[in-house]
Structure formats: structure tokens, C-alpha cells
Amino acid sequence: MGWQDYLDREQDRFVAELKDFVRIPSVSAKPENAGDVAAAADWVAARLTKAGMEHAEVIPSAGHPVVYADWLHAGADKPTVLIYGHFDVQPAEPLELWTSPPFEPQVRDDRLYGRGASDDKGGMFIPILAAEALLAETGALPVNVKFFFEGQEEIGSPDLPPVVEANAERLKADTIFSSDGLQWREDMPQIVLALKGLVSLEITVTGPRGDLHSGLHGGGIANPAQALSHILASLKSLDGMIAVEGFYDDVLPLSAADRAAIARVPYDEAAYLAETGAPAPFGEPGYSTRERLWARPTLDINGLTSGWQGAGTKTVLPSKASAKITCRLVANQSPERIFERIRAHVEAHTPAGVSVEVARLPGRADPFLVPAGHNATAAAAQVLEEVYGKAPYQTRAGGSIPVMTTLLETLGVHAVMFGFSHDDENLHAPDEFFRLSAFRRGQTAYAKLLEKLGGA
């Protein structure tokens, strides 16, 4: 395996280059770092060219730019593979909690410390290096490859969908892999089968025109905070079922195989409670805690606001009471249909004496579920088993990754998460680090993946 020798031989240079990359403070959330995000884009485009990729281009968006490059000489009978990742990073604050400065990367104990080392600079650099090694050692890549990296993932990719749409022809691919992802543990791989969708809304109940004296008006007219409580209580039964009519109608039931795959993944409920500090697990009856977390839709109140919130007492009968709510959706549920069902339920369950408004809030994602027998997923699972010596867990996540939906909707392809970070690497926190063992293993895995997809 020539490419493996190449990877082994060049590893010190790769780590030095990754340190250069991490030194760029490409914090997408801070306007004053916009130039650094642009500099990171330039670094990525140059590095893609250096790896032998072609047509490297920094494409502007309404916000931070994206970077594209390709190598398309494998032939029309070979698949085209799109690889996604992001070169922007989270803010580094609080700076005083870092052992070494966030943008002065250091290697300690075979770990590279620095903001973005794991999320996602180390991750997105891996497939570039795999392609470089394959091309250097064999003079070609086994498949046609397109790279597509963005600079605004950490702020929710607000300007990404129009860029993907405008470049849909250029981005067209048979399979998509995201380098922005996690393995289960250092010694255990995973394939993420599903992500949840999201719908966000706010319920606002209005009573009197303004806050009134609770002594002069209490008992005379309805209290909107009381009415809101009745509405919110009606959304769920006391045992945790969502009581909105039709809420579960479109949910694909979990098959016995689905439940077996979930049960295969070890789960320590005591550790989970210790981590969250919750006194007990709680939720929809008939499902395990992990099934609820991974594979059942949820409805959560994110915030409540009404009347007096300061210290002590203020004897008001509030004018308004509102609740912010998000639902996490599973495959086959539609954010729009769920919103309409909740709106109808709320309107039907609003007590007398107040008016109610139910409004969508920003924050929307379709649920994501890899279809059974999905070819790219099977290839990824085989490579992981070869590299780790163990079949990967089939996991799901309760969160939403809007870019997965954007790619699916615009390009018509289910992306596969194929990343090598770990959730203990202080992503979004001080002392973020990336295991260099994972950095190396990821390069091997991506090279094998491209070979496998090319029919090797």
C-alpha cells in the first residue's frame, strides 16, 4: 500500500500544516474575525491545489465564503464523491480556562490542542491528505472527487442554502461524506443513521391590555399565565406522551431490527443521570430512554415569560404570557404539518377569557434518516470495521444538522457522516483537542473509502 507509506512518511509535515491551519482564528460568530475566516478559506483553497486538486475556488456568499475544488479524471464509469466540512470555528472564550492559548496549537501526549483542532479543521484536513497520498502514489484517484467546505457552520450556515442551490450543477455527486462527525469512542466506530428534524414556535396568550393590579382585577378577568399553563399542560400527558392530536401520525414505527441496533449500543443510565443532574429519566412510555432520545419525536418548552420576573413580589395580573417550544422530529414527520397540528391543538385548548397566537420561529430542519441499504453507508461501515477491527454501532442523534438536509434537498443525496472526532475532545469548550491517533486513522480510512467506492 504505497499511499499508507506516504501517509506515514509525511505525518510530521501534516501535523505542522494542521497547526498552521489552527493558528488562523477563523471565528465565524465574531464580525472582527471575518478577515480570518476569509484567510482560512484561502489557506484551504491553496492546500487543495497543493494536494493536486483542480479548480480550487473561494466562492463568496452573503456571509463567509465557501471553498470548492475537484479532481474529475477517474472516468465516467466511476462515481463522483462530494466531501463536506467546515473551516470556521467556535469562539475561544473564556480564554483563561485554556492551558495553552487557543490559537497557538500545541501537541501534548499525541493530542493537538487548539480551537478547531477537532471541530472541524483536523476533521476536514483528513480527506484532503488521503486524496493527496492516493494521487501522489498512484497518479490518480479511484473515484471523481469534489471538495466543498464552508465557513459558517458554527453560526448555523445561514447563507449556505442559496450557495448550494446556485452551485448545484458543480456540486452534483453520487455520494456525499461529511468530515464533520464523531466516532463512538477511540476504540469503537459508529455509523450515524438518523438525525432529528426541528420545528420552532411560540405561543403567546394575551389577556388585558397592560399588566394590571392583581388585587383590583384578580378574579374579574382571566389571567393569561394561568391560561397558558392550561394550554401547555394539554400538550403532554402526565406520563410524557405528546397529546397533540395527530402528532405521532406520520412517525415511522421502529422495527425490531432498529430496536436491536439501538439496544446493542451500551447505555449507562446512572452515568446519564449523573451527567445531567436530573433526578430520574422521564418520557414517553413504551420506549427505553435511549430510544426516546434517538428515535422518538419530542416536544420541549424552551422558555417561559410572563409578568414579574425580578426579586420578590409584584402583584400584577400580567397582560401576556408566552412559551417558546421546539419539537424534534423523526423520519417522515414534516415541520410544517407538525406546526399546523400544534396550532390547531392550542386553539382548541385555549381557555375562555384570553386570546392566543401561535407563531413559527426561525429554526427548522427536516428529519434525516439514511435509507435502508444505502450504498455509501454500507461502504463506510465496511471501512470502519476494517480500520477498527469491529463493526460500528448504528447510532442516531437527537440533534439536527441542517446542512445534511440542505445537501439532501438540493443535491438529492443522503450524506454519510464520516468523521473522526470524539465527544470528549472539548468541542466548543476550552482546551479543545484532537487525538492525532484519530487524525492518522482517519486518513487511512478515507483512502480506503475512496478505493472501495472506486470498486477496489
Add this chain to the structure above:
Amino acid sequence: MGWQDYLDREQDRFVAELKDFVRIPSVSAKPENAGDVAAAADWVAARLTKAGMEHAEVIPSAGHPVVYADWLHAGADKPTVLIYGHFDVQPAEPLELWTSPPFEPQVRDDRLYGRGASDDKGGMFIPILAAEALLAETGALPVNVKFFFEGQEEIGSPDLPPVVEANAERLKADTIFSSDGLQWREDMPQIVLALKGLVSLEITVTGPRGDLHSGLHGGGIANPAQALSHILASLKSLDGMIAVEGFYDDVLPLSAADRAAIARVPYDEAAYLAETGAPAPFGEPGYSTRERLWARPTLDINGLTSGWQGAGTKTVLPSKASAKITCRLVANQSPERIFERIRAHVEAHTPAGVSVEVARLPGRADPFLVPAGHNATAAAAQVLEEVYGKAPYQTRAGGSIPVMTTLLETLGVHAVMFGFSHDDENLHAPDEFFRLSAFRRGQTAYAKLLEKLGGA
């Protein structure tokens, strides 16, 4: 009637003196006006002496001072009458909404405009002038009189109870009148029979240790905002009954006479709704809106707080959710017993998966109900009928006036509200004014009242 001639003759001087009094910005809420509150106390003590009262003294408290004076030469066979009022005022802001500056009093259309003109400087000056006129014209007062004025009513009289307690012997009286009160309309008197009591509390529901990601943890553990909603919904039935076990147990039922007295007072529900902006009246079935407002206990949520309250969406599963609640109580209910019943109810109705705490908040008052056949109330009603030519309405108020309870508890006497302001006089608002017709009529009424109490 010599004293009436005296009052008529001296009226211009009285108005000029009231203007001097209003010029002192005795705003009890603002620390920078503490010296002005003290100056107002000195003004009152000097004015009491000028009226012929004796032993005038400014008594310090832990906060703003009180003023005491008396005239005790009517003889041991005559009753002793204590008259209460306050010389502090509300803040005047927003200043730009005043037609003339708040502390530069002006008479326009037989109304004196200025902060405190009606609440309660004009009100508390009235009985001083009545006493002055009686003493000047007859050389004596028909009863023994004690004046007791405070300087912190507008901030809830926090330091008053210990001062009343420490001076209980000096303040001892057979009957008490409060000059701080309203008449129904300029042409219609009222006797306030009842005030509501107050108990204040906060319910805090806790789930996880900190706010969590609603995608990663939603469905796994209970949401404290959802649990709080179930608790709050359980406190009241959908038709407005309070559902706390035992809440109504101690309530004295309204008699047919009580209900007839309430029904005698005109009530315009359309006007009430227009004033509050509420879409409909709402509350406990079986009672008229006015009965609920005046004579039935209430439970109102004053505020709700949980999780994300800013713009847009933040996908948190909140750690805590809390509600502030006040109950207004009617005669025979105890704030302490009601608190314990609510606490027991909340603990019994807290859903699984969270913990709950129910805590008292500052803000407490016993309900106040003038006993049937109360002598001082009968005398006040007779005087009002003489002065207005109409029998007063028997009204109640949903609010709480803690000083009424303090006087009752320490001195053992039910105070009678005998004041001449009106609720349209912009109390606590810009352009506060006092009708000088009420100022004059009040003087006559107080002189008649003292005569009547003296057996005239």
C-alpha cells in the same frame, strides 16, 4: 355653626398651606429625597401645633419618621379617636407628562394639581383643619384626638409595625379613621367594608443541573417548564374555580344582605372590559364579576420564568422553571393556612422526574372586614349621608392595605376609611390633582364626625 364659618373664612389660607405642603418633594421611594420626607414630617408636626394640638413629635423609625400629636382634654368619658394618614408621595416621573411641574402646585378649575395633592397630603390635612376649626371656635374638641401620620406608605410601610408596637400605649384609641381613602364619586359617598388579605409565594421546579441541549436530551428527562405547567394548571379548574384542596374552607359565605349591598352599587361590565382591554370577564362560577372582585378569594400567577426569553429560538431544555403567585384572601382566611394548603397541593401534583420547592415571598396581609354593627363605621356612614344627602354605597376592595391590619393587630381596633379623594384624580400618575370641593367637604365631614363621636 361657628366652626363652619371658620372653615369658610380660612379656606384661602388652607389652600395656600396645602400648596406649601405639596411643594416638599417627599418621595419615600427615592433615597435622595429622604431629607424632603423628613422636612415634610417637620412641616406636619409644626402645623399640628399651629392647629392647637399638643405633644407634636417627629418619631424616628428604621426608615422615614412618623409624626404624632394629640389633644386629650375632652374628658375620660369621651372616646379617643386616632386619625391616620401619610405625608410621603409617589415618585413624579415621567415628568414630561405633567401639565405643570409636580412640585409647583397650581389651582386650575377648583382643582389643586401637584404630586401628593390627593394622595395623601390633601387627605391628611383635612382632619387637622377640622380640629383647628373646632378648637378655635369652641375652645375644645368634642372627643380626645390623636394624630398619627407616616412617611413610608408609598413603599409599603416596611418600618411601621415596630413603631406602632413600640408606641402602642401612646396610640391607644377607641376608634381609628384613615384619611387615606376614596369616595365613590364626587356626588356619591362610600363606606369600605372589606379589604382583601394577601399571601405571596413562588413555585420553583428543577430538572437537570443546568440548561441542556433540547436535541441531545429532549425525551430523555423531564422538562421542568412542562412540569410547572401541569402544576399550575392543577391549581385552577378551566372555569376559574381554585382547585387547591381546602382553599375555600375558611371563607365566610356572602349573606343575602352582603350580596344585595354589592348589587346596589352600579357596575358597567362593558366599561370594565374597555378599561382593562380584556376580551371577556372570567372567574369563579356562581358569582357576579363584582362579587368575585370584591368578596371572593383569588389566586393569580404574577410571573413566569424559565429558560430562553430572548428573541428567536434557543434549543434548551431548561434547568428550572418558576412561577410567582399571589392570593387575595377574604375574611377568616389566614395567609399561613392558605400557603400550607397550596404547598401540600403542589407537592401532591408535581409530576415525576423533577423536584419542586414552594417558598413564601415577602408580601402578606390579613383580610380586613368591618364587623357588623361597628360603631365608628355607623357614625361615618351617618355623617356621609348628611354631607352628601345620600346613603353611602357599601363597597369592598380587592387590594390590601397592610396598615389597616397593623393597626388592628397592635391596637385591637378596626380602622374606618374616611377619605375624600377619588380614583380619577391621577393618584400615582402625572397630573395628580385634588378637587378643592372635596377638600372643603372633607373638613366639614371630619368636624361633624368628631362632634357625632362626642355625642353631639
